[in-house]
Amino acid sequence: MGGRPARPRRRADGAASRARLLxxxxxxxxxxxxxxxxxxxxxxxxxxxxxxxxxxxxxxQGLYREVLRSLIADTEPLLGPAVEHLVAGVAAAAGDRxxxxxTAAWFVRHLLTSFLADGRMRWQMALMLREFHQPSEAFPMLxxxxxxxxxDAVAGLVAAATGRAPAAPETRLLTAAVIGQCMAFGxxxxxxxxxLGWDRYTPERVEQIVQTVTPAVxxxxxxxxxAGEAPGAAKPQRGARGTRGARGAA
Amino acid sequence: MGGRPARPRRRADGAASRARLLxxxxxxxxxxxxxxxxxxxxxxxxxxxxxxxxxxxxxxQGLYREVLRSLIADTEPLLGPAVEHLVAGVAAAAGDRxxxxxTAAWFVRHLLTSFLADGRMRWQMALMLREFHQPSEAFPMLxxxxxxxxxDAVAGLVAAATGRAPAAPETRLLTAAVIGQCMAFGxxxxxxxxxLGWDRYTPERVEQIVQTVTPAVxxxxxxxxxAGEAPGAAKPQRGARGTRGARGAA
DNA sequence: CTAATTAGGTCGAACGTTTGACCTATTCAA
DNA sequence: TTGAATAGGTCAAACGTTCGACCTAATTAG
Numbered sequence: 155m156g157g158r159p160a161r162p163r164r165r166a167d168g169a170a171s172r173a174r175l176l177x178x179x180x181x182x183x184x185x186x187x188x189x190x191x192x193x194x195x196x197x198x199x200x201x202x203x204x205x206x207x208x209x210x211x212x213x214x215q216g217l218y219r220e221v222l223r224s225l226i227a228d229t230e231p232l233l234g235p236a237v238e239h240l241v242a243g244v245a246a247a248a249g250d251r252x253x254x255x256x257t258a259a260w261f262v263r264h265l266l267t268s269f270l271a272d273g274r275m276r277w278q279m280a281l282m283l284r285e286f287h288q289p290s291e292a293f294p295m296l297x298x299x300x301x302x303x304x305x306d307a308v309a310g311l312v313a314a315a316t317g318r319a320p321a322a323p324e325t326r327l328l329t330a331a332v333i334g335q336c337m338a339f340g341x342x343x344x345x346x347x348x349x350l351g352w353d354r355y356t357p358e359r360v361e362q363i364v365q366t367v368t369p370a371v372x373x374x375x376x377x378x379x380x381a382g383e384a385p386g387a388a389k390p391q392r393g394a395r396g397t398r399g400a401r402g403a404a
Numbered sequence: 405m406g407g408r409p410a411r412p413r414r415r416a417d418g419a420a421s422r423a424r425l426l427x428x429x430x431x432x433x434x435x436x437x438x439x440x441x442x443x444x445x446x447x448x449x450x451x452x453x454x455x456x457x458x459x460x461x462x463x464x465q466g467l468y469r470e471v472l473r474s475l476i477a478d479t480e481p482l483l484g485p486a487v488e489h490l491v492a493g494v495a496a497a498a499g500d501r502x503x504x505x506x507t508a509a510w511f512v513r514h515l516l517t518s519f520l521a522d523g524r525m526r527w528q529m530a531l532m533l534r535e536f537h538q539p540s541e542a543f544p545m546l547x548x549x550x551x552x553x554x555x556d557a558v559a560g561l562v563a564a565a566t567g568r569a570p571a572a573p574e575t576r577l578l579t580a581a582v583i584g585q586c587m588a589f590g591x592x593x594x595x596x597x598x599x600l601g602w603d604r605y606t607p608e609r610v611e612q613i614v615q616t617v618t619p620a621v622x623x624x625x626x627x628x629x630x631a632g633e634a635p636g637a638a639k640p641q642r643g644a645r646g647t648r649g650a651r652g653a654a
Numbered sequence: 655c656t657a658a659t660t661a662g663g664t665c666g667a668a669c670g671t672t673t674g675a676c677c678t679a680t681t682c683a684a
Numbered sequence: 685t686t687g688a689a690t691a692g693g694t695c696a697a698a699c700g701t702t703c704g705a706c707c708t709a710a711t712t713a714g
Contacts, residue, residue: 171690189439190440327616334585660710661709663708670702680691
């Protein structure tokens, strides 16, 4: 039985196997954890021979390290510019609390839609979470290249809004609260879904979350309701609402 | 020299082995995940023979299920009365926003100190988190007996504060945001510690978090600053702060 | 009172399977 | 031909589970 005729994909270039392995490993490690995923499951999911893991990455551990490394690289185009835009927005607001609110609202929306999207970011978030809880040798890298820049940028916003120093403990805690609030909807999605009767996130549902979280974050920071948010059908509110006090610039 | 004198621990009662197994398994499963913990590691940590797992729980899976079951029972005395107290407090406030704020502040403090304590609750939180992310067959039980009561109670507070219906999607999302914010400091503790230069939570540090999160939550809910919080040294604030609007009873 | 039996629990030693790492032969592109 | 990549297989170690022997405390029969 000569096996060779009509072979559409044979001798795939190694780069493709490598990439498939990285992608499949990311999903599997994120959803089941490092120890729960066998090299055979990895190879099967990536439609790659078992040896490819050893060949390309030196072993299971090397594959995991490389998954984390490429996670950082992958999220750069999504988070890097947003962080820069946030820093620039805070600087440009220059004490104008309405503009600060707009910048904050924009960033919250960006963060939430990134965190709750159904693409790569989904398992990347999960994988980061696992690193938070049981840090591997790659955790410091993740901290330096992803966490610190993000937190520093948001801390700048918080500092501008509260008038405290960016490095003050209160600023950093409030920063963590803001980011944590956005992440919570990604982390505890099964609970959120159960509470809301959802089975997954859709763009409309994410928008609902944005419309809920944005005013909350603005209130936490003592900022006025942003102009771009709540375009009408959002939250007319009954009589009881605070956080609307007339307070000009700082 | 008959064999029997001075035998400090012999014929250990099975209940003790069972309990030690449950305790050790809870910690190990929480910190490393189900698949990453071997039955041998379990038996060693519990200072119990390997066969005890099969004898008492039918196997590794049965042990895990029982760990989760006893988690629910263990957290009952801590969370059950708090939930009742919250519900009662919301009802007693009867539209008095200052009293509502006091109740909310009390509950936030209770939730945070519970979540961030260093005892059992630490690994219990972690284990719950793991269930959120990859629900096992025991997830519905956890949902019904721990999550729903807690969320329903907080939703009552949120509804009273915002004037929306307790079952409204916006209410439930805001509820998730409030609870998620408290949990975030437990989930991402490694990140928080790295940001603040901490190596662990102390009562003073938890108090700092309480003093940060409480005003944030009150602001999210549009409630006035609670009387019992910020007893003086908390946060004098510079000029820029909102959420202090004079608003009497509803 | 004594001796045999039962019940509850522990123990060490295996069971068969699966794991990650490794190895060699083979295949294809250049 | 050469070298990167794949296929298939072997290996020791570790996995969860099961088993029979064993121990002790309580119960029962005589």
